[in-house]
Amino acid sequence: xxxxxxxxxxxxxxxxxxxxxxxxxxxxxxxxxxxxxxxxxxxxxxxxxxxxxxxxxxxxxxxxxxxxxxxxxxxxxxxxxxxxxxxxxxxxxxxxxxxxxxxxxxxxxxxxxxxxxxxxxxxxxxxxxxxxxxxxxxxxxxxxxxxxxxxxxxxxxxxxxxxxxxxxxxxxxxxxxxxxxxxxxxxxxxxxxxxxxxx
Amino acid sequence: xxxxxxxxxxxxxxxxxxxxxxxxxxxxxxxxxxxxxxxxxxxxxxxxxxxxxxxxxxxxxxxxxxxxxxxxxxxxxxxxxxxxxxxxxxxxxxxxxxxxxxxxxxxxxxxxxxxxxxxxxxxxxxxxxxxxxxxxxxxxxxxxxxxxxxxx
Numbered sequence: 010x011x012x013x014x015x016x017x018x019x020x021x022x023x024x025x026x027x028x029x030x031x032x033x034x035x036x037x038x039x040x041x042x043x044x045x046x047x048x049x050x051x052x053x054x055x056x057x058x059x060x061x062x063x064x065x066x067x068x069x070x071x072x073x074x075x076x077x078x079x080x081x082x083x084x085x086x087x088x089x090x091x092x093x094x095x096x097x098x099x100x101x102x103x104x105x106x107x108x109x110x111x112x113x114x115x116x117x118x119x120x121x122x123x124x125x126x127x128x129x130x131x132x133x134x135x136x137x138x139x140x141x142x143x144x145x146x147x148x149x150x151x152x153x154x155x156x157x158x159x160x161x162x163x164x165x166x167x168x169x170x171x172x173x174x175x176x177x178x179x180x181x182x183x184x185x186x187x188x189x190x191x192x193x194x195x196x197x198x199x200x201x202x203x204x205x206x207x208x
Numbered sequence: 209x210x211x212x213x214x215x216x217x218x219x220x221x222x223x224x225x226x227x228x229x230x231x232x233x234x235x236x237x238x239x240x241x242x243x244x245x246x247x248x249x250x251x252x253x254x255x256x257x258x259x260x261x262x263x264x265x266x267x268x269x270x271x272x273x274x275x276x277x278x279x280x281x282x283x284x285x286x287x288x289x290x291x292x293x294x295x296x297x298x299x300x301x302x303x304x305x306x307x308x309x310x311x312x313x314x315x316x317x318x319x320x321x322x323x324x325x326x327x328x329x330x331x332x333x334x335x336x337x338x339x340x341x342x343x344x345x346x347x348x349x350x351x352x353x354x355x356x357x358x359x360x
Binding site for chain 2: 035040043044047048051052054055056059066067069070071072073074076077078079080081082083084085103106107109110146148149150152153156167168170171172173175196197200203204
């Protein structure tokens with residue numbers, strides 16, 4: 010089983026206090042705080058939308074509507090540190106409406122090609138790095154392709170779990186409309202299936 | 209005997225790989241993040257927020273519009289907005305009425321804002337509304353309210 014090496018950066022859980030602080034600052038008119046909030050929680054909203062497998066146009070619209078709603082509700086949300094769950098829940102409800110409106114749902118997601126960025130490393134180092142990166146990228150694609158073969162239930166949970174930074178179980182529950190207690194066991198089971206697909 | 213901690217570490221490692229795969233292969237489009245950042249500028253600050261109180265797309269719809277019309281209701285007794293939205297080719301036609309019926313100025317919020325004046329009964333029609341996030345800002349006399357965003 011080949012699992013790509015982790016980069017030398019720890020993926021930290023979001024500090025709930027600072028998310029709440031960002032939200033409160035944005036509510037008072039701080040545009041920079043809003044931008045930081047969007048940067049931090051966009052991957053979560055995107056992962057909820059993607060886990061519902063909307064076609065791209067619908068996914069984009071739901072993503073926008075979710076954030077526009079938050080902007081209008083800045084002074085009304087009573088628990089700033091739970092804004093992640095608010096966003097996940099809002100995105101989920103909007104996704105369900107779109108699906109109910111008989112818009113098409115994409116069967117599989119396309120895999121995009123990552124193009125390397127220009128920089129000023131030496132040519133030799135750039136080649137070595139490119140080969141290493143290509144190896145890493147190939148390994149990640151294999152993981153993704155194996156993930157695509159999992160059951161609907163597993164793909165739905167793992168797609169939200171995959172958000173960066175890692176979402177809390179409360180946020181996952183809000184994004185999928187499932188009980189928090191079911192997340193741990195389902196995660197373990199689905200990762201087990203994924204591991205077997207990779208061996 | 210299986211080492212439970214080892215399994216937990218393997219799960220964390222595999223989850224991490226999935227996370228990196230998602231970042232590489234299905235990240236949030238940068239253009240979308242920009243749109244979300246921009247939303248701060250046109251957020252509602254000074255108007256009441258009229259929540260979605262009825263949507264023909266959820267629950268059992270006792271009221272149905274013409275075929276393929278979506279019926280929406282926002283707000284409460286003091287001031288509200290009723291809408292009927294139909295698809296017209298690639299865009300949308302919005303037929304609306306401010307409630308209680310009264311002359312009003314209605315602004316369609318979003319990418320290309322449009323402003324319309326209702327008749328004396330608060331009725332208006334807006335054509336060629338692009339699909340996507342939609343919200344209305346209504347000024348009825350001294351009252352200003354904004355509907356929450358919906359996706360049409």
